[in-house]
Each structure stands twice: as structure tokens, then as C-alpha cells.
Amino acid sequence: MAEGYAKKFTDYKIFSAGTQKSYVNKKAIRVMAEDGIDISSHTSKTISDLKDKNFFKVFTLCSDADSECPLVFNGLTTHVGFQDPPTLTKSLKDEDEQLKIYREVRDQIKKFILNIEEYI
Helix, strand or coil, X not given: CHHHHHHHHCCCXXXXXXXXXXXXXXXXXXXXXXXXXXXXXXXCCEHHHHCCCCCCCEEEEECCHHHHCCCCCCCCEEEEEECCHHHHHCCCCCHHHHHHHHHHHHHHHHHHHHCHHHHC
8 A cells, every 4th residue: 555655646766665575455456546556566575576676765664574684775764664554354244344443544554654754
């Protein structure tokens, strides 16, 4: 979600990655589409996939990323923790309740991206 918003609202070259390959979550795709952002063509990348990039700033966003992500960016990292919707919703059976959580996190991420200059 952050990559989708960053590409729409900033001029920065943005890459999104995790500690392991996964998939772009269908519920994230859905709630982003509700806000006019298509992330359906995004792909899962790992930090290792981006090792040849020269970053001037790195943000870790998931709530556990601060402790889980390796410190490979030589002090360029700022942690801004957001809850992980798949983790928050895994015990919920009601899709509307799941989507409500995805929307809440989406909106928090959007607010962060719209104010990203404060962190750079």
C-alpha cells in the first residue's frame, strides 16, 4: 500500500520489500482500488532483491519490521510502525470486519506518505 501511495503522491523512486517473498494481498489490492490506486501489478520483493540500489533513506513500516529487518542500510533507516492487516485479521471470519482493518491501516499509511517530507 505504501508503495502505491508513494508512487502516486511523491516524486521519489520507491521500492517496497520485505524479509521474505510473498504476494500482494488481495484485500490490500481491493482497499487501494477503492481509493483509486491500482497495486494489482505490484510484485513481492525482498531486501536482497534491492541490494544493488543506492538508497538515501529507508523506511520500515510493518509493526515488527523494526526488529525483523536486517540493519543493512547504514543508519539510513527510520521505523514508522503500522499494524500488519493480515496478522490483525487472521482470526476474523467476517470479510467486512477484515476490510475495515485494511482500510484503517491504508488510511494511516496514506497520511504518512502525504507527510513524508517530515521524515526525510
